[in-house]
Amino acid sequence: MTILLDIDGLQVEFASRHGDVVAAKNVTLQLSAGEILGVVGESGAGKSTIGNAAMGLLERPGRVAGGTVTLEGRRIDNLADEEMRKLRGTRISMIFQDPLTSLDPLRTIAEQLVTTIRTHLPLSETEARNRARRLLEQVGIPDPAARLDHYPHQFSGGMRQRVVIALALCAEPNVIIADEPTTALDVSIQAQILDLLRSLVKDSGAGMLIITHDMGVIAEIADRVAVMYRGEVVEVGRTQKILGNPDHAYTRSLISAVPRSDVKLDRFPLVEHIEAAGARGQLDLKTHWLGQTRNYERVEGPLLSVRDLQLIFRTGSLFGGGQHEVRAVDGVSFDINNGETFGLVGESGSGKSTVARLITGIYRPNAGQIQFAGADLTKLATRAELNRYRRQMQMIFQDPYSSVNPRMKVRDIVAEPIRFHRLSNSRDETRRIVDDLLDHVGLGKRAASKYPHEFSGGQRQRISIARALATRPRFLICDEPTSALDVSIQAQVLNLLKDLQAELGLTMLFISHDLPVIRQMCDRVAVMRHGKILEIAESETLFERPQHDYTRHLLHLMPKMTTASAEGSRVSL
Amino acid sequence: MSEVEGATEGSMIGWRARLAESDLLYSFLHSPTAIISAVVTLVALSAAVFAPLIAPHNPFDLASIDLMDSLLPPAWLEGGSDAFLLGTDDQGRDVLSTILYGARISLLVGFLSVIFATVIGVVIGLIAGYAGGVTDAILMRIADVQLSFPAILIALLVDGVLRGLLSRDNYDQIAVYVLVLAIGLSFWVQYARTVRSLVMIERTKEYVQAGQVIGLSTGTILFRHIMPNVLGPVLVIATIQLALAIITEATLSFLGVGVPPTSPSLGTLIRVGNDYLFSGEWWITIFPGAALVILVLAINLLGDWLRDALNPKLR
Numbered sequence: 001m002t003i004l005l006d007i008d009g010l011q012v013e014f015a016s017r018h019g020d021v022v023a024a025k026n027v028t029l030q031l032s033a034g035e036i037l038g039v040v041g042e043s044g045a046g047k048s049t050i051g052n053a054a055m056g057l058l059e060r061p062g063r064v065a066g067g068t069v070t071l072e073g074r075r076i077d078n079l080a081d082e083e084m085r086k087l088r089g090t091r092i093s094m095i096f097q098d099p100l101t102s103l104d105p106l107r108t109i110a111e112q113l114v115t116t117i118r119t120h121l122p123l124s125e126t127e128a129r130n131r132a133r134r135l136l137e138q139v140g141i142p143d144p145a146a147r148l149d150h151y152p153h154q155f156s157g158g159m160r161q162r163v164v165i166a167l168a169l170c171a172e173p174n175v176i177i178a179d180e181p182t183t184a185l186d187v188s189i190q191a192q193i194l195d196l197l198r199s200l201v202k203d204s205g206a207g208m209l210i211i212t213h214d215m216g217v218i219a220e221i222a223d224r225v226a227v228m229y230r231g232e233v234v235e236v237g238r239t240q241k242i243l244g245n246p247d248h249a250y251t252r253s254l255i256s257a258v259p260r261s262d263v264k265l266d267r268f269p270l271v272e273h274i275e276a277a278g279a280r281g282q283l284d285l286k287t288h289w290l291g292q293t294r295n296y297e298r299v300e301g302p303l304l305s306v307r308d309l310q311l312i313f314r315t316g317s318l319f320g321g322g323q324h325e326v327r328a329v330d331g332v333s334f335d336i337n338n339g340e341t342f343g344l345v346g347e348s349g350s351g352k353s354t355v356a357r358l359i360t361g362i363y364r365p366n367a368g369q370i371q372f373a374g375a376d377l378t379k380l381a382t383r384a385e386l387n388r389y390r391r392q393m394q395m396i397f398q399d400p401y402s403s404v405n406p407r408m409k410v411r412d413i414v415a416e417p418i419r420f421h422r423l424s425n426s427r428d429e430t431r432r433i434v435d436d437l438l439d440h441v442g443l444g445k446r447a448a449s450k451y452p453h454e455f456s457g458g459q460r461q462r463i464s465i466a467r468a469l470a471t472r473p474r475f476l477i478c479d480e481p482t483s484a485l486d487v488s489i490q491a492q493v494l495n496l497l498k499d500l501q502a503e504l505g506l507t508m509l510f511i512s513h514d515l516p517v518i519r520q521m522c523d524r525v526a527v528m529r530h531g532k533i534l535e536i537a538e539s540e541t542l543f544e545r546p547q548h549d550y551t552r553h554l555l556h557l558m559p560k561m562t563t564a565s566a567e568g569s570r571v572s573l
Numbered sequence: 574m575s576e577v578e579g580a581t582e583g584s585m586i587g588w589r590a591r592l593a594e595s596d597l598l599y600s601f602l603h604s605p606t607a608i609i610s611a612v613v614t615l616v617a618l619s620a621a622v623f624a625p626l627i628a629p630h631n632p633f634d635l636a637s638i639d640l641m642d643s644l645l646p647p648a649w650l651e652g653g654s655d656a657f658l659l660g661t662d663d664q665g666r667d668v669l670s671t672i673l674y675g676a677r678i679s680l681l682v683g684f685l686s687v688i689f690a691t692v693i694g695v696v697i698g699l700i701a702g703y704a705g706g707v708t709d710a711i712l713m714r715i716a717d718v719q720l721s722f723p724a725i726l727i728a729l730l731v732d733g734v735l736r737g738l739l740s741r742d743n744y745d746q747i748a749v750y751v752l753v754l755a756i757g758l759s760f761w762v763q764y765a766r767t768v769r770s771l772v773m774i775e776r777t778k779e780y781v782q783a784g785q786v787i788g789l790s791t792g793t794i795l796f797r798h799i800m801p802n803v804l805g806p807v808l809v810i811a812t813i814q815l816a817l818a819i820i821t822e823a824t825l826s827f828l829g830v831g832v833p834p835t836s837p838s839l840g841t842l843i844r845v846g847n848d849y850l851f852s853g854e855w856w857i858t859i860f861p862g863a864a865l866v867i868l869v870l871a872i873n874l875l876g877d878w879l880r881d882a883l884n885p886k887l888r
Contacts, residue, residue, distance in 0.1 A: 383790075390786065
């Protein structure tokens with residue numbers, strides 16, 4: 001097979017005040033005609049850098065410091081800007097992540113396609129327009145002749161990404177680089193786009209480099225896969241081989257960190273390789289301050305009982321007119337028993353996070369009851385009464401970059417709840433407790449005197465967990481706690497949550513859109529859509545025998561790592 | 574006790590290390606404009622603060638003023654005296670000394686009015702941005718109304734009312750504070766608007782919700798958590814407005830509604846000298862004018878640099 005793109009010993013460096021940062025280290029990759037090569041890695045692994053370097057689109061201060069890039073036998077890494085510009089679009093082109101920002105909102109699709117086509121091909125206006133129409137047809141946009149004159153905002157996200165793909169195909173390039181082409185899309189749309197990309201490569205015989213963080217995408221589409229870790233390609237091979245029987249330790253831990261949708265495991269194995277999490281300090285919980293979580297009065301029946309909860313958002317301006325009602329939460333009822341993990345799953349906008357904010361008192365419901373530890377939280381009037389119960393429930397948030405105050409030291413962030421609820425007797429004791437908590441979540445005492453920006457996303461999430469534990473809660477709400485994290489970090493954080501739950505006897509409400517994660521974490525699950533609960537079932541029952549049509553639909557779309565390795569070697573863990 | 578001391582020391586080292594590492598210091602050391610304007614501002618500030626120590630004469634000590642010395646030209650011109658480097662004014666006061674003492678008043682009014690405006694503006698901005706809804710609408714409409722009055726009009730208004738209420742002597746004593754009140758009242762809107770829009774972004778962040786889940790009171794969340802995160806731009810506005818406040822003060826004093834000639838600011842000096850500009854005694858007004866221009870320019874350049882350095886998009 002002819003090699004279309006040959007990257008040999010590529011070295012990319014970014015100059016900075018603190019010395020050069022090597023973003024890609026001696027990377028060697030070959031892309032053949034008719035092949036889809038996946039480049040997979042976690043954030044900061046340098047995978048996008050490879051694509052940008054090949055396209056000659058490295059942003060300053062990045063530069064190619066060594067190695068060669070050869071496109072169809074012609075060396076292109078040392079071309080002048082003007083020559084490279086002529087190649088881009090004709091021989092090699094790119095599909096970007098976000099279809100919302102990669103199209104010009106002020107020009108119609110036809111204008112954008114025709115301009116691109118006429119830049120590269122010697123066609124008349126009419127011929128170019130005809131070609132644009134055929135391209136839209138090719139990427140599966142219904143009624144292309146009419147759609148040509150629409151503006152980008154008139155297309156849905158998935159359709160827009162199809163337009164972006166059509167743009168990339170304008171001049172029949174032989175090499176297409178797709179950088180996270182489906183990351184901004186819903187699961188159902190993702191499947192369609194991946195199908196489209198595969199059939200395009202099959203029909204045209206072009207080669208495609210697909211850059212992604214998602215093992216599911218790789219399993220779906222790639223013929224071969226290159227695994228990147230800290231700027232280096234650690235392993236290249238056939239997708240089935242890499243997913244089924246990886247050689248490198250990093251690849252093994254990366255694969256084992258992907259939550260499995262087919263079976264529930266006690267813990268995620270093999271994830272220690274990735275981020276030096278620091279050993280978790282062990283505490284004697286019988287005597288330690290934190291162990292006193294077990295000393296709350298026992299509750300007969302469920303710890304939390306939500307009945308007919310309703311929240312209506314009203315929009316509209318102060319000076320009247322155009323008021324709208326949105327029923328964000330509409331008659332939600334469920335019970336959570338002591339010590340269990342209750343899952344709340346649904347797509348974005350289903351109202352699952354709003355339920356969490358109603359329980360913690362950030363929002364006040366329009367109707368319904370929230371019985372917690374024997375008291376109806378909606379009826380408590382005074383601050384003091386409310387705080388008594390608030391202390392018993394804490395929350396972990398989605399975005400580790402905004403959930404801790406950037407202007408406060410980690411010590412003060414974790415100590416704040418202790419000070420506020422007067423849970424310690426002296427400054428020294430507070431200090432010791434904070435140190436112990438940081439040790440206990442695997443950050444180490446030394447973290448206390450630093451600021452949040454010195455930590456990675458996963459470490460920040462640990463700070464957030466330490467803060468949540470600092471009121472000695474018995475009920476923990478986790479609102480998408482890992483959806484902003486890389487899979488390996490996600491696995492570590494989920495392991496930590498499981499360990500803490502077992503040690504402290506915590507009851508948890510676990511909110512996620514990610515079904516495999518829900519399966520790994522939860523005992524019982526409620527499925528939400530449009531502010532209503534459709535189905536509540538034991539976790540295993542829900543995954544094996546879903547009752548509601550919508551649940552079946554969600555389960556069907558769930559990415560399945562095992563499909564790729566179905567022939568022969570299953571993913572062995 | 575020793576542990577606590579150790580902690581403070583540790584945080585001091587941390588503070589210094591962070592400063593050395595910070596992009597702000599790096600940007601400062603790589604901007605000649607910033608360094609020069611900082612030096613000029615510092616020199617002007619210390620000259621004003623230490624005026625009684627470094628000024629060759631005390632222009633307010635009537636005993637040391639001799640009318641015979643009036644209207645002497647600068648020392649390097651014919652008829653000038655070495656005792657009066659920049660010459661003397663119509664009452665025989667040393668121009669250099671009056672500039673040093675005048676800058677003191679100008680800077681005092683500038684700083685006080687900016688602090689006054691910052692406090693009002695930040696508090697109103699925090700409340701409007703966090704509360705939203707009706708409170709926000711009312712506060713912002715007040716700000717809109719405020720914005721439709723020029724600063725000078727407000728100053729004249731406050732000045733006129735207080736002049737009517739107080740006797741002449743009493744008024745002269747509090748003239749400085751009247752200026753601070755007038756300038757502060759016309760400057761708070763910009764802080765309030767900026768802070769409000771920043772708070773509206775910050776309040777949706779999850780650390781604010783985390784505070785609510787802990788049970789913290791609204792005041793604690795506003796002042797302990799949100800405020801430190803919105804103060805960067807406030808600092809920039811304050812620097813630029815300091816220059817503007819000094820100019821406004823000078824304008825008001827030039828128009829005769831500012832500080833009295835017995836304890837003149839730079840603006841008063843320019844006004845007094847203005848009468849002699851065309852009769853040949855140009856130094857009485859030119860030197861205070863130049864001092865004002867240099868001071869304001871330096872502070873403005875410093876503010877511009879700070880705005881760019883703190884704005885990651887411009888870096």
